[in-house]
Every structure is written in structure tokens, then in C-alpha cells.
């Protein structure tokens with residue numbers, strides 16, 4: 001399999017075109033977009049509720065990690081991530097996560113991720129490595145809150161994606177979105193990605 005062809009929107013021109021298409025389509029359907037914005041803001045609220053817990057987990061694990069997951073993850077912004085960022089008013093990052101097959105995430109900085117948490121692919125928030133999970137399990141209230149929030153966020157993201165497809169009729173520019181998710185899934189399988197497929 002040619003991974004060059006499978007990684008979605010890794011070329012900057014394709015990334016900018018897809019963002020332009022989403023923004024354009026959302027503007028074209030203002031009343032439906034207003035409803036979806038409400039869902040996106042609910043998702044933002046759920047994120048804000050668990051970020052302090054996740055930050056605390058990272059402080060206790062990532063700083064001492066011998067094998068940081070960000071240096072080896074094959075991940076990308078998918079349609080749901082893009083729609084969420086557009087609808088929640090999150091600043092759109094300059095480029096897709098990977099610039100090409102085999103590359104390291106372009107947003108890894110010397111002290112961790114350079115992106116605001118809301119601007120990261122959802123998989124980066126939802127993924128908890130085994131040391132983090134075992135720490136979290138020792139705090140049942142936080143554990144439950146994270147699990148429940150992730151569940152609700154996932155269902156909100158799916159609702160937004162389905163509603164967007166229904167509103168726009170799945171034609172024209174929307175094919176860009178469908179095709180990049182399909183390609184992403186192929187790349188995922190080809191690289192044996194370890195993070196959950198969200």
C-alpha cells in the first residue's frame with residue numbers, strides 16, 4: 001500500500017482546501033450550523049471539565065516517559081476534528097499532523113504538545129497509556145468523569161459529522177471529507193496504529 005496516497009491532507013494545499021470547503025459549507029447553511037455550534041460548545045464544555053484531570057496525569061507520567069507516544073503515533077485530523085474546530089471557533093492549525101508517511105507529529109515541542117488541547121486531534125485527548133490508566137483507576141470519581149465525558153464527546157462528534165453530511169447532501173466538496181477519512185482508515189491499518197480508532 002502506498003502510504004503517500006493514504007495519509008489524509010498531509011499536503012498543505014489539500015489541508016487548506018479542505019478547511020476552505022468546510023468553512024464555505026457551514027456558511028451556506030446558517031441555521032443548521034447554529035444548531036451544530038451548540039453541540040460543539042457542549043463538547044468544549046466537556047473537554048474543559050476533564051483537561052485538568054488529564055494535565056495532572058501528564059505531569060505525573062509524560063515527563064518521565066521512556067517512549068513518548070507522540071514521537072511514534074500515526075494520527076491525523078479527521079472530519080470530526082475539523083468540524084469541531086470550525087464550529088467551536090478553535091483556531092485552525094496550520095497543517096495536518098504529519099507532513100508525510102513516517103514523519104513525527106509536527107506539533108511536538110521540547111516540553112510536549114505545542115497545541116491547545118482543544119486543537120489537538122481527539123485521539124490525542126482520548127488516548128490514555130497504561131501508566132496513566134492505572135493512575136486514573138486509583139481515583140474512581142475522576143475515572144468515571146473522564147470515561148463519561150469521552151463517551152459523550154464521541155457521541156457529539158458523531159452527531160455533528162452525520163448532521164453535516166445530511167445538511168450538505170454528501171455531494172460536491174463533501175466527497176473530500178469522506179475520502180480523507182477512508183484514506184485515513186487505510187493508513188491506520190497499514191501502520192498498525194496503537195491508539196484507539198475514534
Ligand code: SF4
Nearest residue numbers: 061062065068069129
Ligand atoms: S501519554 Fe503515556 S506513552 Fe504518551 S508520553 Fe505520556 S506517559 Fe508516555
Ligand code: SF4
Nearest residue numbers: 070105107108113124
Ligand atoms: S498533536 Fe500534540 S498530543 Fe497529538 S501527537 Fe502531536 S504533539 Fe502529541
